[in-house]
Amino acid sequence: MEKLNLIYCGNPILAKPSEEITVIDNEIKELALEMHKTMRKEGGIGLAAPQIGINKRLCVIECPENKKSYTLTLINPQIKSFFGEKVPFEEGCLSVPGITARVIRPSGIILNALDINGENITINTDGLLARVIQHEVDHLDGILFTEQLEKEEYFMVERRLKKLIKKTKKELNILTGRKAN
């Protein structure tokens, strides 16, 4: 498999809803493995397939919670319900480098997904793990955390965000040979 490259905010792939995975074949398994490696290398606690340019409903997570570390591969994850209060938390994203902002989300979730062996799993959790899962599932729906901000919070990052989007678009235009403007 080719080395996985992160893509950045402003790339239309990140805004596209991803497709369900119908067959968990070797290609998907290898992709998940490479995504874990990329996530670790980049120092992230979650990575969704669209972030490496692949619009498939797959994400990997490695996140500490309650003194344990959870390493998860989630295929076709679906949040079934939310619980608990809505709480603010400072989020960042490998696709939005250099920008963090407070996002308000429900503290707890119940999630169904398939694991890498195609087994059904249910996750009932709150805290950081629930936060990361919500962020990653958003990626699969084409949503970045910067679209989930309250107005005042958005204003704080707007300038840097627009700069990043412009940079990404410029690089994409160069790559596709179109004239950048």
Ligand SMILES: [Zn+2]
């Ligand atoms: Zn992200």
